[in-house]
Amino acid sequence: MEKLVVIKNASGLHARPAGMFVKKAAEFKSVVEVKAKGKTVNAKSIMGIMSLGLAQGDELTVVANGEDQESAVAALVELVEGGFGE
Structure with a gap:
């Protein structure tokens, strides 16, 4: 299953929202990935x-x-759509 979403918060996916994203992804048993800019990364990896x-x-x-x-x-x-509360 996949869904396209657009980054809304002004500062983009910097350290704090990226941390929130990874923490949320880690709550699920599924393999979760993010595809963007021609790359695919593990959504549970802050470095990714x-x-x-x-x-x-x-x-x-x-x-x-x-x-x-x-x-x-x-x-x-x-x-992401909620702008990470920013």
């Missing part, structure tokens, strides 16, 4: 997420495979 260098307006695709894939995608998309 930071390496994408995502800024406001950039698109990313949240991909999850496993028993709780729908919940994982929904939770992560909600986090």
Whole structure:
């Protein structure tokens, strides 16, 4: 299962929101990945997420495979769309 989402918060996916994203992804049993800028990274890896260098307006695709894939995608998309509370 996958869903496309656009980064809304002004500072993009810097350290704090990337940490929140990874922590949320780690709550799920599914394999969770992020596709952006032609790369695919493990959503549970802070270094992977930071390496994408995502800024406001950039698109990313949240991909999850496993028993709780729908919940994982929904939770992560909600986090991004909510601007990480910024």
